[in-house]
Amino acid sequence: DVKVTQSSRYLVKRTGEKVFLECVQDMDHENMFWYRQDPGLGLRLIYFSYDVKMKEKGDIPEGYSVSREKKERFSLILESASTNQTSMYLCATAWAFNQPQHFGDGTRLSIL
Amino acid sequence: AQRVTQPEKLLSVFKGAPVELKCNYSYSGSPELFWYVQYSRQRLQLLLRHISRESIKGFTADLNKGETSFHLKKPFAQEEDSAMYYCALSGEQGGSEKLVFGKGTKLTVNP
Numbered sequence: 001d002v003k004v005t006q007s008s009r010y011l012v013k014r015t016g017e018k019v020f021l022e023c024v025q026d027m028d029h030e031n032m033f034w035y036r037q038d039p040g041l042g043l044r045l046i047y048f049s050y051d052v053k054m055k056e057k058g059d060i061p062e063g064y065s066v067s068r069e070k071k072e073r074f075s076l077i078l079e080s081a082s083t084n085q086t087s088m089y090l091c092a093t094a095w096a097f098n099q100p101q102h103f104g105d106g107t108r109l110s111i112l
Numbered sequence: 113a114q115r116v117t118q119p120e121k122l123l124s125v126f127k128g129a130p131v132e133l134k135c136n137y138s139y140s141g142s143p144e145l146f147w148y149v150q151y152s153r154q155r156l157q158l159l160l161r162h163i164s165r166e167s168i169k170g171f172t173a174d175l176n177k178g179e180t181s182f183h184l185k186k187p188f189a190q191e192e193d194s195a196m197y198y199c200a201l202s203g204e205q206g207g208s209e210k211l212v213f214g215k216g217t218k219l220t221v222n223p
Contacts, residue, residue, distance in 0.1 A: 105156065
């Protein structure tokens with residue numbers, strides 16, 4: 001069974017801080033994704049990566065960056081956190097884009 | 113551009129009643145369609161995909177290319193079906209594959 005682990009379930013940070021969200025998978029999947037989930041807006045793709053050191057912008061990349069130094073780890077970085085980045089963040093992995101995605105438990109991030 | 117529309121944000125039914133969660137899509141090619149479910153305090157997980165043509169937890173979904181729909185159905189809803197449901201479409205756009213989610217429908221099954 002695929003295991004996708006996000007480093008924190010809950011996180012509280014202050015405006016202007018640099019925030020790191022970590023995601024680790026154990027299934028050797030090429031593709032990894034970061035979404036944010038907001039009520040009424042569904043899941044919106046922030047960034048994805050299809051290989052080590054490769055990254056692509058999703059639909060809402062502004063204010064975020066990512067890092068994929070190892071195949072199993074995909075990090076989301078908020079360079080200077082703002083209150084409108086308060087949200088639930090979901091990491092997912094997939095063998096291919098047309099294959100099912102496997103999600104982590106999510107990180108509920110609050111920016112004060 | 114790919115688009116997935118779930119017209120109902122909220123859907124409430126009584127236990128034992130039939131339930132249908134609507135999903136319409138916009139895509140010019142041959143889509144791969146999925147339903148994902150998120151139960152309270154659990155992670156988002158795949159419920160079913162159209163290519164499998166299987167029934168999971170009593171749910172089925174048929175791809176209707178003429179109506180560009182992939183509605184999720186269950187003949188007799190159970191309280192444990194209460195959850196958030198997302199329809200998703202995978203297809204090629206601009207030379208790369210993309211997965212697009214609908215905004216979700218929150219299903220409540222009342223006793």
